[in-house]
Amino acid sequence: MVKICGIGAGYVGGPTMAVIALKCPSIEVAVVDISESRISAWNSKKLPFYEPGLEEVVNQCRGKNLLFSTDVEKHVYEADIIFVSVNTPTKIKGIGAGKAADLTYWESAARMIADVSNSDKIVVEKSTVPVRTAEAIGKILSQNSKSKGIKYEILSNPEFLSEGTAIQDLLNPDRVLIGGNQDPQGLDAIQKLKDIYAYWVPQDRIITTNLWSAELSKLADNAFLAQRISSINAMSALCEATGAEVSQVSLALGKNTKIGPKFLNASVGFGGSCFQKDILNLVYICESNGLTEVGNYWKEVIKVNEYQKSRFVHRVVSSMFNTVSGKKIAILGFAFKKDTSDTRKSPAIDVCKGLLGDNACLSIYDPRVTENEIEKELCTDGVEWEHPMVSVVGDAYEATRDAHGLCILTEWDEFKTIDYQRVYQNMEKPAFVFDGRNILDVHKLREIGFIVYSIGKPLDPWLMNINVIN
Ligand SMILES: NC(=O)C1=CN([C@@H]2O[C@H](COP(=O)(O)OP(=O)(O)OC[C@H]3O[C@@H](n4cnc5c(N)ncnc54)[C@H](O)[C@@H]3O)[C@@H](O)[C@H]2O)C=CC1
Ligand SMILES: O=C(O)[C@H]1O[C@H](OP(=O)(O)OP(=O)(O)OC[C@H]2O[C@@H](n3ccc(=O)[nH]c3=O)[C@H](O)[C@@H]2O)[C@H](O)[C@@H](O)[C@@H]1O
16 A cells, blocks of 8 residues: 655645545555644544635545554655645745745655655645755765665645636646656656646646656746736726726726736735745745846836835824724735635735734634634734724624724635625714725725725725825
8 A cells, every 4th residue: 555644734734734635545645744733633523724615525535544653753754656735935044035935844755755764755846946956965865874775756736726617626627737857767756746646637638748847937926926916016007097997997907818817906916925925035046046126026016016015004094094093993804815824925904004003903713713813913023912992893883883884804605795884874974984895896895985995996086185195
């Protein structure tokens, strides 16, 4: 029986390994992590994060051919194939700080693999890594196992799932990308990994390339997606200045088959743990290769994203008579997108911090994010949570009661069906709505009496003559 070990039980490692276990009943899958709390959550009824469909998949396989353990060494020792899905955050200090990927976790996993292994292994890079990481990992593995005569084959098999739709994405991927050495051993390893995916993925969706193309394709993929969002967000600012409507512009663009309709929703800015970190990493790689202009090109994607978030905060403050000091503002949605409990790099963090900087009182509601998570994100730099200006509440009506304004920061479906008439009655007047996700019906809200700002839509007459100073 083939044995797989997945190192890293996070948003990628957990769902990916669970789907492999589901689709390959004859393969034993062990998911290991150094975090005891993560592993005990995977072994409990309440999984470590919310992801639609994940619980069902885990419940079908856990205790059969899927197990979660902190006994990292044992399962690495026993495995034929090791998937490494550890975190690769942006470095916060030292050379390349603020841009380069921090490969500490990866290197420590590689050294541990070399230490405990006693048989040949295929090591699969699932984490997103800088191009040519496989070369470094290969050296660490081979140099540290020389005396044992073990052969390692390294494959790059980047993950393209999106949070909120991870299970669907894994069950029915657009494509699976496998990069490997183009020599007989490398091609043999590629075939072995292809055989696993072939249990459920059609052959023509499994693409094979050399190692460096696979590693770089993942960074390019995220950079292209984020670039589309920054492009439409840049257009949204121009729409507001000219009377065009960004959703109509998106529709027109999306009907061009050369462009396509996806990733054209203007928003308060993109979030999530990866877009920013992967673009910064790409910029660093460009600069390290002397390609300053190329790096500068990609940097602009992040700059526009920062601009979009601060533009939103300025709209809120300037619309409300240039002061939000002491005013209650309801924040609806804190996750970085709907259908996830993940708050990493959520635009809500910067918007909340911006409003708190202007002394607003925030009442925050998110259907899936806990108070603990919100506290962790907002209380950086040793700030105490006993923040009299922030409260986390259990529903949208409570959040909006006696508020002067409400901000939609995540596109949760339930925010579309709130009784806005009731919300209006219970708010201070004039009552403001700032829709950072363009999910509400602006005309209906205006009929109720709200003053409405919706990203990239024609401005409310109230807001027309207010200049946004950045
Ligand atoms: N979150 C996402 O949607 C996607 C993430 N990725 C990439 O996948 C990688 C992982 O991302 P996430 O799952 O979001 O991160 P995560 O932070 O949720 O999970 C990483 C896990 O690895 C564990 N870990 C770290 N070092 C370890 C070691 N030496 N031994 C055992 N466990 C160790 C950590 O304790 C943590 O639980 C990153 O490179 C990311 O860029 C790729 C596609 C999608
Ligand atoms: O490497 C990764 O981590 C993953 O990053 C993204 O997935 P994810 O961040 O989970 O979610 P997305 O749906 O891409 O959304 C990212 C952010 O962009 C925002 N967004 C997305 C689409 C859009 O049209 N407009 C927009 O503002 C979302 O609200 C969210 O804040 C990519 O879509 C995945 O292919 C990739 O595997």
